[in-house]
Structure formats: structure tokens, C-alpha cells
């Protein structure tokens with residue numbers, strides 16, 4: 001797959017559906033092909049990197065670039081308007097010859113949020129990980145300014161908070177580089193839009209923590225082997241790379257607990273951008289459905305799809321026994337899974353997990369194309385997501401084996417048992433070594 005991407009002329013994350021949009025557009029009374037369900041009332045919003053000026057094609061990373069929010073306002077079966085707007089930032093203001101946008105910039109980050117957008121506490125927020133402050137937008141997507149939850153956010157935020165449907169509070173696991181190299185932070189924002197609680201959780205190596213999971217009991221921290229790479233940072237490049245020596249673990253932090261209460265459980269060496277859903281079980285274990293990559297940013301350092309695509313798995317992790325079992329639910333390429341928003345922290349009923357059909361490699365599609373330029377998107381309140389597929393409903397039990405032994409899900413041949421040190425070196429290469437070259441293993445793990 002890397003060869004396929006490398007064979008493409010230029011940077012694949014700047015071409016086709018990934019190509020930056022040059023204009024900001026406002027359009028009303030959009031033509032509708034088919035039918036919009038009349039009960040949909042609200043905005044469908046998405047955010048994604050959209051470089052405003054020329055970038056170095058050889059080193060540009062998809063996750064870098066000025067944010068651009070797109071939105072469609074739906075009401076009564078009509079698409080009332082479409083707008084796209086750059087998310088305000090210091091760098092966007094400089095290019096426009098305008099004063100900086102208002103709002104405290106705790107780490108003097110010149111960039112703006114380019115990853116997610118959503119509604120909470122009556123406000124529209126553009127969001128990003130790694131340290132940037134959220135930016136408040138108007139209903140019509142114009143930038144109001146940075147908003148650190150009305151002066152209550154100590155530092156960084158995330159692109160992937162989780163809203164608890166029972167309490168209405170918003171939970172996040174956040175990190176900041178280069179400011180916080182030794183910890184991530186659990187942040188709870190109250191229904192009034194103000195931070196109610198923070199907990200600093202020690203970690204090593206500066207891991208890239210893109211998302212989190214939330215259950216009735218736990219906030220779950222993803223401490224996985226994509227970490228700060230000093231050399232890349234010094235070169236001014238996207239500063240994260242594959243680091244299997246870091247290990248791979250999930251931290252189960254009781255929602256009202258402190259850092260000393262967190263329980264870490266080793267999980268397979270892999271990377272996860274997006275868990276779909278998580279919930280507690282009566283035996284103390286936690287079920288997590290998620291998109292799993294064998295490796296991430298190991299060879300191709302321009303974006304996530306150069307080395308391999310994600311498959312959909314179910315992990316059952318028990319913080320009491322500190323064990324993890326994994327099952328492949330769907331070996332098709334999937335990303336951006338979405339659990340029905342009104343049912344977090346409960347068994348999955350309906351979900352979407354589209355294939356990255358518009359991948360830069362131009363690979364096959366198995367379902368509807370997801371908007372490629374948008375890295376992540378969420379539905380603003382008052383508009384319910386529409387299910388396109390139910391991946392979980394197609395879950396089929398797969399063969400699992402004890403320890404770190406894995407078997408190929410295509411040819412069913414057993415793979416070698418790997419020692420921990422070997423496994424941490426490059427499991428993906430060993431999977432590729434199978435006669436059928438399947439990249440869809442299933443495994444069960446047990447850790448002490």
C-alpha cells in the first residue's frame with residue numbers, strides 16, 4: 001500500500017477530494033437530489049485541514065493546515081444553506097492582513113482547530129488536539145474567537161470529546177506538545193460550558209492521543225505507540241511517528257477518581273484513532289468497538305493511510321484481571337465510526353463505519369464514501385445522524401487463540417507465537433508475511 005501511495009505524483013493528501021478548497025462560499029436553497037427526511041432539523045457540519053497557502057508537497061502531512069468548516073442547514077426536508085469558512089487563527093489573520101482573532105492563546109499556537117466541530121452548551125466549537133484552544137463559531141460558521149470554555153480550561157483540548165447523555169457533561173483526554181511531554185489530562189466540562197474537573201495522568205514519550213472512550217465507570221486513555229519524534233519536530237515536520245517500543249495500553253480512570261486510581265491494561269501493539277463505542281459489563285470488563293491499524297506513521301509520514309488501513313474490532317478489556325481479548329468484526333477498511341449519539345456508554349444498537357473510499361491510494365470502496373477532506377465530523381445538536389450501515393450487526397465470531405498467537409483470518413493458517421520483544425518490533429510485517437498477505441488478524445491477549 002505504501003508503494004501505491006508513493007507511486008502517486010505529488011502528495012496524495014493535497015489531491016482530488018483531499019485538495020484544498022480555495023473559496024469561501026455561501027449558497028441558499030440548495031437543490032436536493034432524492035429526499036431529505038423532514039424530521040432532520042439542524043446543521044450538518046464538518047471540519048478539516050485546508051491549507052490556505054502553498055505547502056511543501058514532499059513533507060506535507062494531512063493533519064497540518066488551516067481549518068475549514070463546511071456546513072449545511074437542514075429544515076423541513078430542505079437544505080436551507082451551505083457555507084464554508086476558514087476557522088480563525090493567528091496565521092489566517094496574518095495572511096489576510098488582519099488583527100489576530102480575540103481570545104486567550106495559552107501556548108501562542110499560530111494555527112487554528114482543523115479537526116472537528118460540534119455544538120455544546122449552546123455554542124459551536126471548532127476543535128483540535130495537541131494544544132490548540134477551541135475556537136467559537138457563530139451559527140453561520142463565522143469565527144467569534146478562541147474560547148477556553150469561558151476562561152476555565154487550563155491548557156489543551158481535544159478534537160474528540162464525549163458527551164454523557166445522562167449528565168450532559170462533556171469529557172475529554174487531552175495532550176499538548178511541546179508543553180506537556182510527561183502527562184495527558186482528563187477534562188470534564190459541565191453543562192454550563194465551564195471546566196468542572198481536571199486530572200493529570202502521567203505518561204511517557206509524548207504519545208499522540210487522538211480520542212478517548214467513556215463508559216458509566218471509566219474515562220479510558222489510549223496510550224499507544226505513536227509518539228513525539230524529536231528529529232521530525234526539529235525539522236519542522238509533523239512530529240509524531242511509530243514507536244513500538246513505547247508499548248500499547250489503555251488506562252481505565254474512574255470518572256471521579258484521581259491519577260493514582262488509573263488501571264493500565266496492555267493491549268496489542270497497534271494504533272487507534274477512533275473508538276466507536278464502549279460500555280461496562282457486569283463482570284467488570286469493558287467492551288470497546290474500534291478501528292485498529294497494525295501500525296501508524298511507520299513508513300509514510302504524510303498521513304494515516306500510507307502503511308495500512310484500519311479494520312473494525314471488538315476489544316473486551318478487563319481492568320480487574322488486566323486482560324484484553326480482541327475479535328475482528330469486519331476486516332474491510334473502515335474509519336470514522338459513529339455510534340448513535342443518544343446512546344453512549346451502552347451496547348451498540350446502530351452505528352456507521354464507512355470505508356475510506358476516497359483514500360489517497362485510490363483503493364477500493366466497500367461502502368459509501370466519507371467526505372475525504374474532513375478528518376472528523378460530528379452532528380450538531382438537533383439533527384440526528386443517519387445510519388448507513390450497521391457494522392456491529394454483522395459481527396461474526398472469529399477464531400481466537402491464547403497468548404500472542406494469531407491466525408490469519410483469510411487462510412486460517414496459524415502465525416508464529418511472538419515474544420513480547422519481537423511483537424513490539426513490527427507485528428505488521430509478520431502479518432504481511434502470511435501466504436495470503438492478509439492484514440486481518442484476530443487475537444486474544446492476556447497480560448499480568
Ligand SMILES: [Fe+2]
Nearest residue numbers: 273274375376
Ligand atoms: Fe478524528
